[in-house]
Amino acid sequence: MRFGTALLAGAFALASGAAVAQGQGGTLRVGMAAQDIGRLDPHFAVSTPDRVVVAWMFNGLVRFKPGSINPAEVEPDLAERWESSEDGKTWTFHLRRGVRFHGNYGELTADDVVFSLRKAANAQSSAFSADFRAFEAIEAVDPHTVRITLRENVPSLLGILTAYSGGYIVSRRAVEERGADFARNPVGTGPFAMDRVTPNQSAELTAHAGYFRGTPQIPRISYRFIPSDASRDLAFQARELDLNYGRSDQAWQNRTRQIPNTIVDVFEPGELAILNLNTSMPPFNDIRVRQAVAHAVNRAELVRWRGESVSREGQSLVPRGYLGFTNDVGLLPHDPARARALLAEAGHPNGITIRAIHTQLPEMLSAMQVVQQQLRRAGITLDLQVVEHATFHQQIRQNLSPMVYYAAARFPVADIYLTQFFHGRSIVQTPTAVTNFSHCNQADSQIDAARVSTNPQEQMRLWAEAQRILVQNVCGVPLFETLLVFARRDNLDYGYDLRGSMSLGPLITEGTRFR
Structure with missing residues (x-):
């Protein structure tokens, strides 16, 4: 809390009138739930704070x-x-x-x-x-x-x-000239260019006057790192921010909508949160322990906690709406008594303690704490080792946590999600590692066959079969899907209707402006 208070008292302590003038006159002030930036090389931008800002600086084909x-x-x-x-x-x-x-x-x-x-x-x-x-x-x-x-x-x-x-x-x-420094000083063709990064404070961007779609109407963006939800909310209410990374819970949304001159945007994609269970590492090399975790999870309770307008139950190990998604996968139902029985069968009659590394990112931490309570009711004690978000990403890729809570959205085709999270080639700590924290490879043949099939019906069948195999093996336990939430001043016009954004935040384009 001391960090957030210092920010409000220092970098963000602007007089109300001056703050309004700054937002309308030029600088777009964005509050992000992050201690610092991670990697701005777009090919390594995996966390939400990095993905949001990278999209303002780069283009694709x-x-x-x-x-x-x-x-x-x-x-x-x-x-x-x-x-x-x-x-x-x-x-x-x-x-x-x-x-x-x-x-x-x-x-x-x-x-x-x-x-x-x-x-x-x-x-x-x-x-x-x-x-x-x-x-x-x-x-x-x-x-x-x-x-x-x-x-x-x-x-x-x-x-x-x-x-x-x-x-x-x-x-x-x-890239060749800057080497490792490119991750903090990237160069793209997008509407905004990186000016400087001040560690633990902000990333400052300037409009790219030579942008091929036209010079952006907003001359500067101040992307401010405020990990405390309370501090970000106070800064937004004090009109020191124009755009604020929101909390995907009903109470936050309802409260924020009451702030004068405020718009709350709720948009796709739904980030699917999964408990990835390392099947190669005790205690999860015993499927009965994995099944116990699956029975302990209460998805309906998680959605009630998060809010029904901003979340929905996870129904598979692929998010809803993706091409190839099926909910016919045989998810184990919420049943704490069955979970305790399975633990006893696996040699843990008095329950079990699991140490898991987790991020301090507020939204992910609060969700994991709810899961922690659910597991406790079934005799599973979750010992959370909370670390800074960038450290979390580094350590979970080093196989240091038998359970990994990971929430993600990908291009909406089942192949990419299945390949990155559940294919043998993607197992962490291998030469082709991506984000397979479960070490599962049981559905590799179905995933590979679906990828090359030219028959759409066969492709859908194979993707469905892959999901059923992975769920049966309890490679992961789907929790809930969270829609994205940002709050903005009503004088900030994106220049388009925000229904979805694969960068996990609003795109700031050449057409974005202050009215």
Whole structure:
């Protein structure tokens, strides 16, 4: 609390009239639930605080229409057009001309695109390399044409290449010149450029005057790190913030809507929270203990706690609404008595204690504390080791926690979620690691077969079978899906209707303005 109070008394202590003038006159002041920024190299931006700001600085070959996460609404971005071969394995993208990188890094060329996609496909330089497994070749045909050749068909090539995760395009020269420093001083082609990062305080961005869609109407963004929910809320109420990362709970939403001149946006995608159970590590190498956890969880209670307008029960190990989702997976019902019996069968008649590493990010911590209480009723004591969010991401990838609470949204096709979280190639601490914390690989054949199938019905069948296998093996326990919530001043106009955002926050574009 001392940290939040210091922020309010120092960096954010603006007179009310001056604060209003600043917001309307230029700087967009954003409050984010983070102690500090993580990694702004877009191919390593995995946490929500990083994803939100990265989307303001980078483009992809294609993008979702602003305000949408509908794959049918993917539209040109850095590529102005493209075509594919009849067999779907060769794609040619024709780049816009005259696209400028931030600063003095010149014009975008096919060489930058090839470099970026190869970087995204390399596990040493990207957290999203598994998405590019089917890529055989990425080559520059000429300075404004890129050809991609696939070894096998993928469910959605354009999905991999959107302005999201591994699809972001970086400046080759900037990456090579800045090296490790690129993670704090990134260079893209997006509407905003990084000015500076002040650790534990803010990231400051400036409008990219050479942006190919036009100079942004907002000249500056101050992206402020305020981990305390109370401190962020107070700053927003004092008109020291124009846009505030919200809490996905009903009480917060109801209370915030009562603040004068305030709009609360609730939007897709729903982030699916899962308890990933490490099947290779005691005690979860015993399926009875995993089943006990599944029986201990009460999804309906979690939704009541979070709020029915901002959350919904998890029904599978793939989020609702994704192509390939099914709720016919045989989830174990809430049954604490059965959980205790299973623990006794597994040799733990007096219950069991599990040590788990968890983030201090308020929204995730409060959710895990509710789960902690549910598990306790079934004889499972959860000893939470709470660490800073960036440290959490580092440690869970080092196999240091047998249980990992992870909430995520991905491109809305079952393949990507299944591959990143539940395929053998994605097991953490392997050369091709992504986010498979459960160490499950039982559905690999179904996931792989679905990816290359050209029969949509067969694809759906295989994805459903994969989900049933993973749920039967209790590789993870789905908890709930949380919709995204941000509060803004009613004079902040995004320039589009916000129904969804794959970057997990509002896109600030060239059309965003203060009315």
